[in-house]
Amino acid sequence: MNQRNPLSRRAGLALLASFLLAAVPAVHAQAGHWPARPIRLIVAYPSGGVSDMVARLLADKLSAQLDTPVLVENKGGASGSIGVDAVAKAAPDGYTLGFAAVSPLTLSPHLGKLPFDPVRDIAPVASVMYSPVLVLATPASDSKDFGALLATARARPGAVRWATSGPASLGNILLEQLKAAAKVDITAIPYKGGGQQITDAVGGQFEVLSVNTSPTIVQQMKAGKLRALAVGAPARLEAMPAVPTLAELGYPAANMTSLFGVFAPAAVPQPLLERLNAEINKALAQPDLRARLLGSDNVPTGGTRAEFARQIAGESQNNARIIRAAGIKAD
Incomplete structure (x- = not known):
């Protein structure tokens, strides 16, 4: 390195x-x-x-x-x-x-x-x-859960686009940890911050993003525009009890x-x-x-x-x- x-x-x-x-x-x-x-x-x-x-x-x-x-x-x-x-x-x-x-x-x-x-x-x-850092699917993805997302990434190397807030952001480190552990090829899409990233996510400009939770994110999830696949947190969030942590899914190093x-x-x-x-x-x-x-x-x-x-x-x-x-x- x-x-x-x-x-x-x-x-x-x-x-x-x-x-x-x-x-x-x-x-x-x-x-x-x-x-x-x-x-x-x-x-x-x-x-x-x-x-x-x-x-x-x-x-x-x-x-x-x-x-x-x-x-x-x-x-x-x-x-x-x-x-x-x-x-x-x-x-x-x-x-x-x-x-x-x-x-x-x-x-x-x-x-x-x-x-x-x-x-x-x-x-x-x-x-x-x-x-917490949420892993969210956008309208561009048909993955129903985190396992399906990784299956798509394995079947089509590089086709899954994952947005983060830039190379030195925690979301990007989470992605890199995941790529190394799961041995998948995912394309990182860098943004300057959450605002434009969320707008483009709702518009289906990429398949998945890792972003900190916020009222805007919650609103878009309730509207069905974004789907939570996983969360980086010590435990499942009270507001999203069905969403597993990355540690539960077998990726503790990415659980940030x-x-x-x-x-x-x-x-x-x-x-x-x-x-x-x-x-x-x-x-x-x-x-x-x-x-x-x-x-x-x-x-x-x-x-x-x-x-x-x-x-x-x-x-x-x-x-x-x-x-x-x-x-x-x-x-």
Whole structure:
């Protein structure tokens, strides 16, 4: 395998240490004087997907708690790396934050060169949610279950087209794990994010997709436009009890969920990072926000910055092993 930029065990530990010991502040802002103007929340994916929905719900809560507008800005592309790069390059004053899955920090570094350093340039603020990954058949597929989908892929190598949110997305890693384990040839179709992907799925532009669950997905499933074949989750979803997990189907390595959170430029002062963490945890504790997340099969998380940092470092090391074992490449 041509692994262009692997993180060694030492680098993984450096990642954790860097997150736990935040960078020396480049500005002298203090939490007590913040916020004095609107805050920008960059969503690292296009509008219309689960990340956009959750970010806007969170922004509304934070706006009320801080008595300051929190404005959502979508910057999709490169499996979330473009949006995270914008956060990394923003002024470290607490007025620019990012909302993304952790994959730009835990997958992308192992697949190629990034315009930012996930250790040096980004500070994790708070974990927000786990989101199951659904495997869905579109109107272009006549597969009634996951076994039938694999049978089609074996009978017609390359004919099954599977859409993901790009090479460094969890959905694509799930697909690559599955292809290797099931020994099938499936054509990957990359997208910048969930919104256009879902539109094209409903239009039958490909046979299958792997995407995080969202109200839009649930609506299209209820309308019969999309059919759930499997789910990456610790257990079957309460809302979809007939849909097996990938682990149940014999593919435990592909049975993945996405972790989403809020990030900041690394040099934001510690008091602001801790204040932001506290405000996000307060928002996640609100019953209406929790109900909205759970109602779309997303699991609210929260917790300390240190806990989030440990999750990121652990996932990065695990993804490095997956990528090496499966021979996955960015292109």
